[in-house]
Amino acid sequence: MKRLWKCGVVLGVGFIIASVGLWAIGEEKEEAKEKPERRPDVIFVPTPQDVVEKMLELAEVTKDDVVYDLGCGDGRIVVTAAKKYGCKAIGIDIDPQRIKESKERVKKYKVEELVTIKEGDIFKEDLTPASVVTLYLLPSLNVKLIPQLQKLKPGSRIVSHSFDMEGVKPEKKIEYQAKDGITHTIYLWRAPIQLEKEKEKGEK
């Protein structure tokens, strides 16, 4: 009887240890899901709301557009596009934390039917469904996107907060005095975009 009792205690303790172990593994997996698949190419810095609105205005967004924000951060650009113009919008970000924030914003502003938030690497994305692409990345990343942006449908617009795209002349470059007291530069390009050196060759 004593032996049986001892056996029960050993089994019980074993069960508790195993459960705690499994719970710890589960927690670790949850944590791992919060980490990006690789390091983001640029950290999250949000575009001020009034600059977002200026970018969409410069791109002449309408309800028929499909707006892609590459590196969507907290989702403010795609949510504003859907809310203000009633258009479809897709936000892509590599950081699960940003995806979480974007999805919360989509829910908060009730634009679930218009906005899709996608976790992924912008350099692996097919951008051809977009008619408007918004960027707030880095000059080198804008240049790296050129091959994908060259595939956009004619008439599609690309707007970039702060950063130029070396080698491709913008249609417009505006200086916007924002509410934060800072002057923000916004660039606009229209598809088909062409590298300046290719354009020069063609003109010769």
Ligand SMILES: C[S@@+](CC[C@H](N)C(=O)[O-])C[C@H]1O[C@@H](n2cnc3c(N)ncnc32)[C@H](O)[C@@H]1O
């Ligand atoms: C400067 S923030 C801009 C956020 C937002 N577009 C805005 O203007 O408020 C850049 C965002 O790009 C994301 N990012 C960086 N590299 C990326 C990549 N390769 N693919 C997808 N997202 C990326 C970052 O996680 C970050 O949220």
